[in-house]
Amino acid sequence: MYVCGVTVYDRCHLGHARCYLAFDLIHRWLEVSGFDVHYVQNFTDIDDKIIQRANELGGDWKKLVDDNIATYYEDMDALNILRADDYPRCTDYVDDMIRITQDLIDKGHAYQTDEGVYFHIDSAPEKYGALTGQNIEAVRSGAGGRVGATGSAKKDHKDFALWKAAKPGEPTWDSPWGPGRPGWHIECTAMSMDYFGAQFDIHGGGHDLRFPHHEAEIFQGECHTGCSPVVHHWLHNGFVNIDGEKMSKSLGNFWTIQDILEKVDAMVLRFSLINAHYRSPIDMNETILKDAERNYNRLLENYVRALKISTEEIALVDLPKADITSQQPLSRTLGMLEKMAEGFARAMDDDFNSREAIAKVLGAVREIGKTLDSGLDQADRHAFARYAVEWLEETAGAVLGVLPSREMALAEPEEDPRRAEVADEVEVLLVARSEARTTKDWAKADEIRDQLKAMGVVVKDTPDGPAWSLE
Numbered sequence: 001m002y003v004c005g006v007t008v009y010d011r012c013h014l015g016h017a018r019c020y021l022a023f024d025l026i027h028r029w030l031e032v033s034g035f036d037v038h039y040v041q042n043f044t045d046i047d048d049k050i051i052q053r054a055n056e057l058g059g060d061w062k063k064l065v066d067d068n069i070a071t072y073y074e075d076m077d078a079l080n081i082l083r084a085d086d087y088p089r090c091t092d093y094v095d096d097m098i099r100i101t102q103d104l105i106d107k108g109h110a111y112q113t114d115e116g117v118y119f120h121i122d123s124a125p126e127k128y129g130a131l132t133g134q135n136i137e138a139v140r141s142g143a144g145g146r147v148g149a150t151g152s153a154k155k156d157h158k159d160f161a162l163w164k165a166a167k168p169g170e171p172t173w174d175s176p177w178g179p180g181r182p183g184w185h186i187e188c189t190a191m192s193m194d195y196f197g198a199q200f201d202i203h204g205g206g207h208d209l210r211f212p213h214h215e216a217e218i219f220q221g222e223c224h225t226g227c228s229p230v231v232h233h234w235l236h237n238g239f240v241n242i243d244g245e246k247m248s249k250s251l252g253n254f255w256t257i258q259d260i261l262e263k264v265d266a267m268v269l270r271f272s273l274i275n276a277h278y279r280s281p282i283d284m285n286e287t288i289l290k291d292a293e294r295n296y297n298r299l300l301e302n303y304v305r306a307l308k309i310s311t312e313e314i315a316l317v318d319l320p321k322a323d324i325t326s327q328q329p330l331s332r333t334l335g336m337l338e339k340m341a342e343g344f345a346r347a348m349d350d351d352f353n354s355r356e357a358i359a360k361v362l363g364a365v366r367e368i369g370k371t372l373d374s375g376l377d378q379a380d381r382h383a384f385a386r387y388a389v390e391w392l393e394e395t396a397g398a399v400l401g402v403l404p405s406r407e408m409a410l411a412e413p414e415e416d417p418r419r420a421e422v423a424d425e426v427e428v429l430l431v432a433r434s435e436a437r438t439t440k441d442w443a444k445a446d447e448i449r450d451q452l453k454a455m456g457v458v459v460k461d462t463p464d465g466p467a468w469s470l471e
Contacts, residue, residue, distance in 0.1 A: 001023070001027065001030075001037060001038070001040070001200075001201065001202040001204065001205075002040045002041070002042075002188070002191075002192040002195070002196065002202070003019075003020075003040075003041045003084070003201050003204040003205060004040070004042065004205035004213070005041045005043050005044065005073060005087070005460040006043065006044065006068075007047050007049055007050065007337060008043055008044065008045055008050065008065050008068035008069050008072065009042040009047065009049040009054075009064065009068065010053060010068060010256075011051040011068065011070070011071050011075070011256045011257070011258055012072055012075045012076075012256065012257050013239050013247065013254065013255060013256050013257065014242075014247060014256075014257065014260060014284065015206065015240050015247060015254045016075075016237065016257065017075070017079060017240075017269065018237060018238075018240045018271060018282060018393070019205070019206050019323075020041075020079075020081050021074060021079060021203050021270060021273050021274055022204075022237040022274075022278035022352075023041075023235075023237070023278075024081040024082055024401065025278065025352055025354050025399070025400070026202075026204070026235065026275055026278070026352050027039050027082060027084075028082065028398065028400075028401060028443065029348045029352060029399055030375070032398055032399055033349075037085075038085055038196075039084040039085050039086075039194070040084060040085065040086045040087075040088065040191070040192065040195050040196075041084040041086075041087055042089070042090060042187070042188065042191050043069055043072075043086065043087060043088070043089045043090070043302065044067075044087050044090050044184070044187065044301045045069075045089045045090055045181075046061070046065075046090060046091050046171060046181055047184060050064065050172055051171070053121045053122060053466070055169075056145060060141075061171060064229065064444060065089075071258075075257040075258065075261075075290060076317050078261060078266045079257070079266055079269065079270050080256070080267070080401045080402070081269060081401075082401075085459075086195065088191045088194070088195075090182065090187035090190075093187060093190040093191050093194065093209075093439075094173045094181075095185045096190040096191075096193075096194060097162075097163075097182045097187060097190045097394075098163070098173075098175050098176070099350060099451075100186065100189060100190055100193075100220065100431050101117055101162045101163055101175075101186060104119065104162065104220065104223060104224055104225055105117065106122055107121075107223065107226075108224040109123040109124060110162055110218075111155065112121075112261060112271050113153035113154070113412060114153055114165065114175050115152070115153045115154075115161075115164070115165050116161055116162070116163040116164040116165045116180055116183070117161070117162045117163040117177055118132045118153075118154050118155070118159040118160065118161055119159055119160050119161075119162055119185075119216070119219055119220060119223075120138070120155060120159055121156055121158040121159055121160075121219070123223070124156075124219060124222075124223050127219055127222060127440050128215070128219055129156075129215070130215060130218050131211065131214055131215055131218070131234055132210050132211045132212045132215065134211070136158075136415075140358070144198070144300055151211055154226075160183065160185055160212060160216050161183035161184075162182070162183050162185075162186050162220070162281060163175060163177055163180050163181075163183060163186075163459050164180050164181055164182070164183055165177070165178060165179075165183060166178065166180045166181070167181040174179040174182075174250050184213065185212070185216035185217060185220065188213070188217055189217050189221045189224070190260060191221045192221075193215075193221065198221070198225040198227040198230065199227055199229070199231070199232070200230075200231060200232070200329060201231075201232050201233060202231070202232070202233045202234075203217070203233070203234055203235070204233060204235040204236065204237070204238055204403075205230040205236060205237075206236060206239070207236045207237065207238055207239060207279075208239070209236065209237055210234075212270075213239055214234060216247060217230065217231075218230060222391065235278070235279075236279065236281050237278045237279065237322040237387075238272075238276075238277075238280045238281040238282065239281045239282070240281070240282045240284055241281060241282070241283045241284065242255070242283075242284050242285070243283070243284075243285045244283055244285075261413060264289055264293075265293070265296075267296060267300075267402050267404075268292050268293045268296050269289075269292075269404055270303070270401065271292045271295065271358075271402050272284070272288055272289055272291075272292035272360065274400060274402075275295075275354070275358050276354070276355050276356055277351070277352075277353055277354065277355050278352055278354065280332065281353075282396075287455070293441065294471075296361055296402065297469070298362070298365055298369075299362070299365050299392070299396060299402070299403075300403075300404075300409075301469075302365050302368050302372075302388075302392075303388075303389065303392050303396070303403060303409065304409050304410070305369075305385075306368060306388040306392070307370065307389050307391050307406060307409055307410060307420070308386040308387035308389075308410065309372070309381060309382060310382065310385040310386040311391050311410070312382055314378060314379060314382040314384060315379065316382070316386070317380065317382075317383050318383070319367075319380070319381045319383050319384065319387060321334075322334035322335040322338045323335045323338070324338075325341055325349045326378045328381060329371075329374065330371070330384065331375065333367055333370075333384075334384075335372050336367055337364055337367060337368075337387075337388075337391055338438050339372070340360045340361075340363055340364045340367075341360075341364075341395065342393065343356075343360045343395075343400075344360040344361065344395050346421050347359075347360065348399065354400065357395070357400065358400065360395070360415075361392070361395050361400065364391060364392070364395075365392075368388045368392075371384055371388075372385065372388075379433050379450075408425070418470055419470055422455055422457070424454075424469075426452065426455070426457055426468055429448050429452055430452075430459070430466050430468065432444075432448055433445055433448040433449065433452075433466070434457075434466070435450065452468075456470050457469075457470060457471045458470070458471055459470075
């Protein structure tokens with residue numbers, strides 16, 4: 001699997017988080033399903049944007065690249081994105097790009113100009129629109145006077161650069177066509193072919209890369225090798241909008257991953273971004289983040305609770321057979337959880353439908369919480385908690401990547417300063433609530449419930465007494 005990586009001219013933003021989370025899920029599920037996955041993701045470390053940004057900062061473009069690659073790893077690690085097997089940089093493949101470009105010239109698919117070398121689309125018109133369905137005749141007829149009217153040396157406005165001639169002040173490499181640097185599209189062809197040869201299984205990236213970037217890769221790769229298709233499965237993730245609008249610095253709604261992680265827990269952000277099919281666009285807003293926080297906290301709370309029970313020193317007993325039709329409650333619950341696990345797998349097998357998979361996990365969390373509260377004897381409760389922990393770790397952990405390690409889950413969390421501020425008042429109200437319920441003073445109990453709710457306090461009754469948290 002080859003996924004187009006970031007152009008490292010700045011810190012990663014929310015759109016990058018969406019892309020690499022989508023392919024992290026695909027990576028995880030393929031490996032859980034038994035596939036041996038070789039995952040390659042590149043860094044574009046020379047580009048117009050990098051040169052422009054380095055000039056703006058008055059610094060060295062190589063240092064800019066290295067710094068942004070370092071922060072890329074920080075951001076991805078924070079989101080629990082598994083590392084790819086290889087992270088090639090395009091500047092390490094300039095010789096390969098020159099070799100492929102020369103071969104395309106020799107085969108009549110590319111031509112040299114004063115501006116560099118261009119791929120000639122008309123040399124392989126049958127490949128046009130392989131991903132986007134565009135028709136070359138329609139594009140050609142609609143071009144009108146634009147073709148050749150811009151002063152470009154291109155034969156056709158659709159032709160794209162394989163090699164760019166040197167410009168003053170830019171980094172350059174020597175080539176048969178003079179000093180210059182590679183075009184953007186050729187780099188992924190060189191790197192993917194180095195790892196995988198003329199054909200490979202999956203190529204991924206954002207929806208915006210379908211045209212022209214991935215269409216160009218098809219032209220280059222297949223015309224160079226004579227082998228078709230160069231990629232068996234093209235996968236593209238949807239965009240992220242902010243409150244219904246495209247993310248843009250000019251609109252003031254541009255969020256780097258670093259920006260948003262100062263306001264939102266990393267696992268809440270991960271949960272919110274994978275709670276949609278990878279191909280679907282996401283409209284990120286405060287409501288989605290709040291819903292994600294609530295659902296994630298419910299998942300985490302039940303996981304930690306089951307984990308603590310499962311670590312108690314109690315002799316392990318066998319659970320009853322899972323049977324969704326059983327009249328025995330625990331047997332029926334185990335049958336339901338088994339069915340939900342099957343539904344989770346079906347969802348992920350159905351084009352990696354993480355939204356449906358998350359729905360199965362949240363359904364299981366409800367059943368796990370109810371069962372732990374159902375008055376099971378100590379041995380059955382302990383055995384069920386062990387089962388619940390394994391169920392959640394195999395789904396929400398290994399595949400969705402939203403569970404902490406057991407060590408982190410069992411560690412005492414740092415006290416939320418908001419919780420410390422209201423703790424004394426809440427404890428007094430909870431005692432008064434318990435007394436009102438004991439004396440069946442329901443009006444008083446309701447009044448206290450409303451008071452707690454107004455404070456943003458959520459109360460859950462457990463066999464060990466009431467537990468509370470902040471919204």
